[in-house]
Amino acid sequence: MTDEYQPALDLMNGGSDEFLPAPTGSESGLPSVLAAGAGLLSLALLAPAGWLLYSAFGIGHEESLSPALKAQRIEFEAGPVGRLSYYVDRQQWGRPLVLVHSINAAASSFEMRPLFEHYRRQRPVFALDLPGYGFSDRSDRVYSPELFTEAIAVFIHTQVGQPADVMALSLGCEFAARAALSYPDRVRSLVFISPSGLGKGKGDRASQRAGSVGAGSGLHSVLAVPLWAQGLYDLIATRKSITYFLRQSFAAVPPTSLIDYAYETSHQPGARFAPLYFLSGALFTRRVRQDVYAALKTPTLVLYDRDAFVSFDALPELQLANPAISAVRIAPTRGLPHWEKLDETTQAVDQFWQALPGSAGAG
Numbered sequence: 001m002t003d004e005y006q007p008a009l010d011l012m013n014g015g016s017d018e019f020l021p022a023p024t025g026s027e028s029g030l031p032s033v034l035a036a037g038a039g040l041l042s043l044a045l046l047a048p049a050g051w052l053l054y055s056a057f058g059i060g061h062e063e064s065l066s067p068a069l070k071a072q073r074i075e076f077e078a079g080p081v082g083r084l085s086y087y088v089d090r091q092q093w094g095r096p097l098v099l100v101h102s103i104n105a106a107a108s109s110f111e112m113r114p115l116f117e118h119y120r121r122q123r124p125v126f127a128l129d130l131p132g133y134g135f136s137d138r139s140d141r142v143y144s145p146e147l148f149t150e151a152i153a154v155f156i157h158t159q160v161g162q163p164a165d166v167m168a169l170s171l172g173c174e175f176a177a178r179a180a181l182s183y184p185d186r187v188r189s190l191v192f193i194s195p196s197g198l199g200k201g202k203g204d205r206a207s208q209r210a211g212s213v214g215a216g217s218g219l220h221s222v223l224a225v226p227l228w229a230q231g232l233y234d235l236i237a238t239r240k241s242i243t244y245f246l247r248q249s250f251a252a253v254p255p256t257s258l259i260d261y262a263y264e265t266s267h268q269p270g271a272r273f274a275p276l277y278f279l280s281g282a283l284f285t286r287r288v289r290q291d292v293y294a295a296l297k298t299p300t301l302v303l304y305d306r307d308a309f310v311s312f313d314a315l316p317e318l319q320l321a322n323p324a325i326s327a328v329r330i331a332p333t334r335g336l337p338h339w340e341k342l343d344e345t346t347q348a349v350d351q352f353w354q355a356l357p358g359s360a361g362a363g
Helices: 004-013 029-058 109-119 144-162 171-184 208-214 218-221 229-236 239-248 258-267 273-280 315-321 340-353
Strands: 070-077 083-089 098-099 125-129 164-169 187-193 300-304 325-329
Touching: 070 144, 083 109, 083 144, 098 109, 098 171, 098 229, 098 315, 109 125, 109 164, 109 258, 109 340, 125 144, 144 164, 144 171, 164 171, 171 187, 218 273, 218 340, 229 273, 239 258, 300 340, 325 340
Parallel strands: 098 125, 098 164, 164 187, 187 300, 300 325
Antiparallel strands: 070 083, 083 125
């Protein structure tokens, strides 16, 4: 973590003793208790106020954003979805592969980098910046599962131009599944990496529980109050916070490059808008396992092991309910197997593709 955050963090952690009134010999009983209480109340009010001021004037929100991938980047207007950006490498022949990153406070196509680099040598590969992320439209608007679903469907239809194999990560899997269910002619197969929506509630994060009971929109209205929305987002987008959460997703140590890019992309104009919908739970589809995953007819592979943010307790039930879904455990990993076990991940994916009807391999 850089020193620029230390004053605000120190203040939020309690600051120094100079903020507390020092007792004197004449202060005893109720007066001293009231004095101490007033000091603590002042500190409690001062800490968030200090952070909001630091967020407004001490943190840069217009960092220059470098490309997430070393590939051609294209932007296009996707109608109501807004401006979308994507990376592409068309040097190889074959069926196109579409990569869909996750949704979180600092998500980006950089999350899919190992897969893009691996498969670009074998087939056409596309990586989409979802709405609110990367170089895509980050405007202040309503972000919803429907918006992300339509973005994927429009992208495949207008830019890819033929049915694609789609690989998605975490919450991105829900949107990819919805797109395949609504537009089955645009998706030949699905690969889900640590998908959300397969838990039974107990191991889910608060945002997922809020989404599962339909409380997302109400919670978002609280998180998005202009007075504190940017400060709240900045608090979870510090290097320290980003590093902490990425460490939860790696069995080993997360790459510095991934941390650096997460910080960079989270300090862009409009970077907070989509993540605040995510934090409120508004981007999770209620009953996604029963109403979306179980209804899929598209061949689907689930890659999983352990994950600090989602659980897979209901995966066996889903496989029983839907024979189109298979699963492979990539261990030991904690949510990003394509970063820590790339060979095992791609081997499982290649075997899945080769087994598809009419397939002669990945292409």
